Amino acid sequence: MYLSRLPLNTASRAFRRDFADVQHMHRTLMSVLPEVVNGEPARREHALLWRLDPAETGYVLLVQTRDRPAWDRLPDGYLAGEAQARSMEGALEAIAPGRALAVRLTANPTRIVRDPAAPKEVRGKRVPLRDPEEQLGWLARKGEQHGFVVPAGADGGMAVTISPCPPMVGYKGEGTGRNKITISAVRYDGRLVVTDAAAFTDAVRSGIGRAKAYGCGMLSLAPIAPA
CATH class of the missing domain: 3.30.70.1210 (Crispr-associated protein; domain 2)
Structure with missing residues (x-):
């Protein structure tokens, strides 16, 4: 299991779209994870959970997944800094x-x-x-x-x-x-x-x-x- 911390760029058009529509946010997060081909529900298979927390300069997105996500697949300009991911196993x-x-x-x-x-x-x-x-x-x-x-x-x-x-x-x-x-x-x-x-x-x-x-x-x- 991995927990990722994403500092968000509130000026990003893609983030503003996701902020206004949780279904879009769900799609954006699923897009950085591998395609599920075994017929299981994709969110459940990836154990995807997330939460948007207020921060001093905007928002931080916390994302929990079974495997390490490919955050470089996010839209350009989505992040205000480097994504941090760490294992939760300990x-x-x-x-x-x-x-x-x-x-x-x-x-x-x-x-x-x-x-x-x-x-x-x-x-x-x-x-x-x-x-x-x-x-x-x-x-x-x-x-x-x-x-x-x-x-x-x-x-x-x-x-x-x-x-x-x-x-x-x-x-x-x-x-x-x-x-x-x-x-x-x-x-x-x-x-x-x-x-x-x-x-x-x-x-x-x-x-x-x-x-x-x-x-x-x-x-x-x-x-x-x-x-």
Whole structure:
């Protein structure tokens, strides 16, 4: 696994197009990866996850992939500096039960709302969770699923802060068949403790939650210095 850090040129026309349309961003990132010929979903096969973070001079794009990407395939002028890529294997091997880590996660917390009068076979509508307590509950449930817990903070609540993100918009399809994508994402910053090393490692590799192709789901981790 590789984690790449890309300083972005906000004056680049190609970047401005991708910034305005997450589907275009997805296509741009897929373009630097080899073609998948085994019939598997390409994003999943490459384990592609990404997140756009604000920086002092614009934005930094963090990209996680199974193999080292060919960043020289990006459009001319897309980057404001050199792309940096490093292996994640050492960090993954250090994951162990009981280990505390600092975490950042941009995620798309949702739930399904069903019409009680509708037949059971009719699928409900997926809607974003907008209440902070519900967003924290979503993260706690993901922890149960993916081998981590969020400890209590100094105030007795979960040791994580939630920041709303601007709506993420994109368009799938062409012409009159285009469908608008709107993602209501939030950013979690805080601490977690690993409870199941294998499940948590899988979550780091694969991401958590929905909208993984569109900038959500990547767990960024850092060690916590001893007090």
